[in-house]
Amino acid sequence: MKNIIQILLSFSILIIISCAGSKSDGEVSLQDRFNIGLENLEDEKYLQAQSDFKYVVMRGTGSDLGDDAQYYLGEAFFRNKEYLLAVSEYEKLTRRMAFSPFVEDARFKICEAYSIESPKYYHDQEYTEKALERYQEFLDDFPESKLNDDAVTSINLLREKLGLKLYETGILYMKLEEYESAKMTFQSVIDLYYDTEIIQHAYQGMVKALVKNKEMDEAKTVLNDHRTEFLEEGLYDDAKKTIDKMEKNLSKDNN
Numbered sequence: 001m002k003n004i005i006q007i008l009l010s011f012s013i014l015i016i017i018s019c020a021g022s023k024s025d026g027e028v029s030l031q032d033r034f035n036i037g038l039e040n041l042e043d044e045k046y047l048q049a050q051s052d053f054k055y056v057v058m059r060g061t062g063s064d065l066g067d068d069a070q071y072y073l074g075e076a077f078f079r080n081k082e083y084l085l086a087v088s089e090y091e092k093l094t095r096r097m098a099f100s101p102f103v104e105d106a107r108f109k110i111c112e113a114y115s116i117e118s119p120k121y122y123h124d125q126e127y128t129e130k131a132l133e134r135y136q137e138f139l140d141d142f143p144e145s146k147l148n149d150d151a152v153t154s155i156n157l158l159r160e161k162l163g164l165k166l167y168e169t170g171i172l173y174m175k176l177e178e179y180e181s182a183k184m185t186f187q188s189v190i191d192l193y194y195d196t197e198i199i200q201h202a203y204q205g206m207v208k209a210l211v212k213n214k215e216m217d218e219a220k221t222v223l224n225d226h227r228t229e230f231l232e233e234g235l236y237d238d239a240k241k242t243i244d245k246m247e248k249n250l251s252k253d254n255n
Contacts, residue, residue, distance in 0.1 A: 034069055037069070046076050050073060050076040053076060054073060056069035057070050057073060067100045070093045074089035075109075078090075078113065084113065087113045094106055108138055108150075110134055111154070114134055115127075115131040115135075125162060128158050129162075132155060132159070139152070156196075160193075160198065162192075166193070170202070173185055173209075177212070179213040183213065186202045199229070203222060203229060204230070207242060
């Protein structure tokens, strides 16, 4: 009986040692898991990459590896076109790990994410506004960045969209025959988006709103002051005809 007990104890010890050895051999280090995440990212296995980097972030908090994993977690979301989730992860990096070498790229990707989420001009422009704000902050904080040209190009495109949206609001007021509101809206386009391509059409809209409001002298002043812009866009003749037609109608009414 004693021998049997000894055999069982020895067998149990062997099992415990075997299991312990097996667990040790099967463990994956944080560095290995990080590398696996990079491989999955490159292989476009984005969901697996997200899982890998989340694992490293949770267990590597405060380490360089954890900081890097935080950036690549944002990348995994970004490349999977989950842009708002990517923004959330990039912002964790920029807030908590300001000295990470990935901060500049993360800041730019936040801008890009909002820009991508920016809808057509006739929809709500919340993300357009956020993108513009973030791009400007990026230019201010990284004046020597190689990404600045891309940022400026994106800013111009987003401003064109906002200018178009405001211009179309002015056109809507014209259709509703609310000419004072149309004038104010076209003036806002002129004041805010003077450096966009919509500016010439805003001048044309202003002339038509003034004419409809029977402010003929003011309409002529806008046409003459911006004659070059009207001619460049082929809008001069149309604006001039609008003025001439209204003047004829007013002349008939007076007679």
